[in-house]
Amino acid sequence: MDFLSLAKARHSVRKYDVSRPVEQDKLDYVMECVRMAPSAVNYQPWKFYIAKEATMLEAVSSCYANEWLKTAPCIIVACVDHRQSWHRQRYDNKDHADIDIAIAVDHLCLAATEQGLGTCWICNFDADKCREVLQLDAEVEPAVLIPIGYAIDPGREKKRKNMDEIVFS
Numbered sequence: 001m002d003f004l005s006l007a008k009a010r011h012s013v014r015k016y017d018v019s020r021p022v023e024q025d026k027l028d029y030v031m032e033c034v035r036m037a038p039s040a041v042n043y044q045p046w047k048f049y050i051a052k053e054a055t056m057l058e059a060v061s062s063c064y065a066n067e068w069l070k071t072a073p074c075i076i077v078a079c080v081d082h083r084q085s086w087h088r089q090r091y092d093n094k095d096h097a098d099i100d101i102a103i104a105v106d107h108l109c110l111a112a113t114e115q116g117l118g119t120c121w122i123c124n125f126d127a128d129k130c131r132e133v134l135q136l137d138a139e140v141e142p143a144v145l146i147p148i149g150y151a152i153d154p155g156r157e158k159k160r161k162n163m164d165e166i167v168f169s
């Protein structure tokens with residue numbers, strides 16, 4: 001698949017075949033694509049927790065208000081460690097953790113699409129509760145939940161701004 005086709009094929013999947021687990025080799029492939037993501041100063045300030053067992057899936061999905069997450073056979077929690085991320089100290093000390101994790105999660109979602117798997121970014125979740133579930137240090141922030149599995153949801157037509165609304169010269 002060329003890159004544009006892949007970018008168009010990726011969409012937010014909000015209903016999964018709960019009875020169909022993600023094959024371990026596909027999960028390994030997706031996580032290898034994540035591992036290759038670039039990060040500021042190559043600090044790689046991330047950790048990924050993979051929930052597959054019923055108890056952990058239930059605990060992680062309880063951090064999100066929408067029931068559809070319970071259909072996911074696997075949920076990846078992408079976390080950033082703010083002690084490890086690059087801060088732009090010479091100027092304004094901006095923490096680049098969010099940028100780094102966004103790139104890694106995008107690798108994840110695109111690689112999953114290539115493997116025939118569905119994903120969805122979830123940021124509207126209770127991060128404090130998730131931190132408790134995973135027993136994370138205070139400086140480690142669960143940034144994104146990513147369900148991954150075989151889609152039942154067929155997806156919707158992509159709505160995007162026109163090129164002339166976003167590109168200027």
Ligand SMILES: Cc1cc2nc3c(=O)[nH]c(=O)nc-3n(C[C@H](O)[C@H](O)[C@H](O)COP(=O)(O)O)c2cc1C
Binds near residue numbers: 010011014121123156
């Ligand atoms: C940073 C970020 C946070 C998001 N958080 C949520 C969320 O909490 N719940 C949800 O259902 N979708 C969430 N989404 C998915 C977006 O709604 C979706 O990507 C957007 O509507 C475009 O649709 P598409 O992914 O199908 O192309 C999020 C996406 C991004 C990039």
